[in-house]
Amino acid sequence: MTKTIFITGASSGIGKATAKFFHEKGWNVIATMRNPEKETELTQLKNVTLLPLDVTDFEQIRSVVAEATSLGKVDVVLNNAGYGTVGALEGTTDQQIEQVINTNLLGVIKLTKEFIPHFRKNKEGVFITISSIGGLVAYPFFSLYHATKWAIEGWTESLAFELGQLGIQVKTVQPGPTKTDFVGRSLVVPEHPAYDEFFEGFKKMFFSDEVINGLEPPETVSEVIYEAATDGKNRLRYVVGAAANNEYNRRLELGAEIFHQEWDTVFFGK
Numbered sequence: 001m002t003k004t005i006f007i008t009g010a011s012s013g014i015g016k017a018t019a020k021f022f023h024e025k026g027w028n029v030i031a032t033m034r035n036p037e038k039e040t041e042l043t044q045l046k047n048v049t050l051l052p053l054d055v056t057d058f059e060q061i062r063s064v065v066a067e068a069t070s071l072g073k074v075d076v077v078l079n080n081a082g083y084g085t086v087g088a089l090e091g092t093t094d095q096q097i098e099q100v101i102n103t104n105l106l107g108v109i110k111l112t113k114e115f116i117p118h119f120r121k122n123k124e125g126v127f128i129t130i131s132s133i134g135g136l137v138a139y140p141f142f143s144l145y146h147a148t149k150w151a152i153e154g155w156t157e158s159l160a161f162e163l164g165q166l167g168i169q170v171k172t173v174q175p176g177p178t179k180t181d182f183v184g185r186s187l188v189v190p191e192h193p194a195y196d197e198f199f200e201g202f203k204k205m206f207f208s209d210e211v212i213n214g215l216e217p218p219e220t221v222s223e224v225i226y227e228a229a230t231d232g233k234n235r236l237r238y239v240v241g242a243a244a245n246n247e248y249n250r251r252l253e254l255g256a257e258i259f260h261q262e263w264d265t266v267f268f269g270k
């Protein structure tokens with residue numbers, strides 16, 4: 001039987017690439033996005049259904065899950081919608097703090113909760129959340145983004161026990177730097193003059209030509225999502241690409257304290 005994946009944030013980047021990837025593999029795709037009326041590419045594809053969803057609109061989560069499950073069995077839910085903030089916490093507004101937590105964390109938790117009865121009834125299903133290498137290691141000026149992605153990691157680890165008993169898999173995928181709209185459109189950059197010098201140095205290193213030229217294409221992430229969706233394994237994490245794997249392995253080998261001290265030296269010469 002043809003399988004179905006439900007995707008959030010399918011208007012661009014990893015979400016859109018994954019909608020196309022699963023479509024090419026013969027799946028039904030329910031591609032959700034804030035403004036489906038603006039979409040022109042996915043609308044051309046057979047067996048791709050567009051539905052409106054802003055993951056911070058918790059009423060809309062309820063209605064879209066009801067609508068999606070009324071269309072038939074959903075096999076995989078991909079929590080992809082998300083964005084980053086980079087800059088000093090002191091320069092961040094309350095609205096910026098709440099929006100990123102509502103999107104990257106509460107949106108994921110509420111959408112997942114809403115789908116559980118459907119998966120429980122089917123005695124199967126896979127929840128996959130796009131975390132980040134930033135869910136496993138931490139860098140300066142990304143504190144809010146890390147707060148959301150590290151929270152996703154702990155939440156997933158716990159939920160995987162609880163839902164595993166019911167035949168439901170709960171997994172995360174950790175992309176490294178990926179060529180999407182993330183750095184352009186999906187990055188909120190709060191500023192504060194007290195941090196200008198550090199922040200300028202950080203930006204030169206973090207957004208250097210070398211980093212930008214080495215970005216992985218989003219299709220690389222889609223392949224790993226497909227593996228997570230179909231391998232049937234009781235496995236929590238799928239780290240994508242050499243850069244992210246090297247970083248994660250280095251943290252595991254060095255331990256959290258030494259890893260942190262090393263980055264302190266790299267960034268601030270301590």
Ligand SMILES: NC(=O)c1ccc[n+]([C@@H]2O[C@H](COP(=O)([O-])OP(=O)(O)OC[C@H]3O[C@@H](n4cnc5c(N)ncnc54)[C@H](OP(=O)(O)O)[C@@H]3O)[C@@H](O)[C@H]2O)c1
Nearest residue numbers: 009011013014034054055081082132177178180181182186
């Ligand atoms: N690119 C990277 O280097 C990288 C690395 C690690 C992890 N990630 C993660 O990958 C995921 C996808 O990001 P991307 O790189 O593909 O960036 P992207 O191209 O900017 O895509 C972000 C998507 O999230 C959607 N979105 C944002 N807020 C939303 C909301 N409230 N409700 C519904 N959709 C919303 C955007 O929709 P609109 O079109 O409506 O704005 C867009 O479709 C994110 O969770 C991100 O944290 C990215």
